[in-house]
Amino acid sequence: MVGISQVAPHIYQIGPVGHVFDDVMVYLVTGQKVALIEAGPGVSAPLILEALQKLEIEPARLAYIIPTHIHIDHVGGAGLLAREIPWARVVAHPRAARHLIDPTRLIAATRQLFGNFESELGPIHTISETQLLVAQDGETISLGTEELKIVYSPGHAPHHICIFDMRSRGLFCGEALGCYPMPEGNFVIPGAAPPDFDLELYLETIGKLEKLEPEMLFYSHDGVGHDAKKLIQLVRESVRAYADIVLPAMRAGDNPGQITKKLEAYVSSIVSRPVELTCPRPVQGYMAYFERNGLAVKGS
Ligand SMILES: [Zn+2]
Incomplete structure (x- = not known):
């Protein structure tokens, strides 16, 4: 049974939906029309459909599926949902769109990170070009009564977008403002995360999102942050400290x-308890970035 919680008068959080990713959340923004933010991996599609039913949202109202970026835990289920709800448009940045129409590279990159992922995470299906809505930075998506603004936010990945809900001033930040805050x-x-983390762009994006002055942060991993100003400052500090x-x-x-051990010592000192960093992706992301830029010359 899937968890559903109301996180704003017109916004519901559904999850975790990730199976292997036990902290993956998706959100429903309900206006006259409804938008699904994030699609989770393929295995989450039935859970999302179940949540729509429980909330008594007519599938006919679901107009948009908006993954923040095309990593499998955010977009894997989009193709399956698009098949189930063929009138919904899948919104994506131009840099993501071609990989959704032809997911060959997306599947290969996922296989590189997770091996034969289909049995545990579900398949990645093609999305037809007619069902895609390519959205540029600053574009607005109307739900009739609600407005969502698309904010291009590269750094975690070159095709990352955030979605700003004008009414609640809540920002669906994907992974642009960190994975999640510690309790x-x-x-x-x-x-x-590998392969495309870009430290400079990530920091630039933090500044860009801060200027929106969001009041709430809807993280795609874990939960909702209520002190957005402080959380943005914290992620800026931790991004620099990791570097x-x-x-x-x-x-x-x-x-x-060995690098993970050093980071664990640092994080433990901040939160005043022993912390184990089990997810290898942040370290892999930083290492790939420094290698790509020729900065990690041994002995320099
Ligand atoms: Zn990601």
């Missing part, structure tokens, strides 16, 4: 396991 509320894990630890460690010849 202590004073540390946010940077949203770095200050990972780069010297790479130059000293540390392997990913």
Whole structure:
């Protein structure tokens, strides 16, 4: 049974829907029309349909499916849902659109990270060009009574968008403002992931999103943040702190396991308890970025 919670008068959080990813959340913004923010991996599609039913939302009202970016835990279920609800448009940044029409590269990249993912995460299906709605930075999606603004937000991935709900001033931030805040509320894990994490762009995007002055952050991993101003400041600090630890460690010849230990020591000191960083992707993301930019020369 899927969890549903109302997080604003017209917004519901559904999840976790990820199966293997046990913190993946999707959101429904309900106006005259309804938008689904994030699609989860393929295995989440039946859970999302079940939630629509429980909330007594007529499928006919579901007009938009808006994944923040095309990593499998955010977009994997979009093709399946698009088949079930053929009148809904799948909204994507121009840089994501071609990989949804022809997911060959998306499937190959997913296989590289997760192996044979289909049995655990569900398949990735093609989305027809006619069902796609390519959205540029600043474009507005109307739900009749509600307005959603698309904000291009690269850094985590080059095709990442955030969605700003004008009424609640809530920002669906995907992974652009970190994966999730620690329960202590004073540390946010940077949203770095391979292969395309870009530190400079990520920091630029944090500044861009801060200027929107959001009041709430709807994270795609874990939960809802209510003190948006503070959480944005925290993620900026943690993104820089990770860089200050990972780069010297790479130059000293540390392997990913040793670098993770250093990061664990740092995070533990902030939250005042022992922390184990089990997700390898932030470290992999930073290492790929520094290698790509020729910065991680051993002994330099
Ligand atoms: Zn991602």
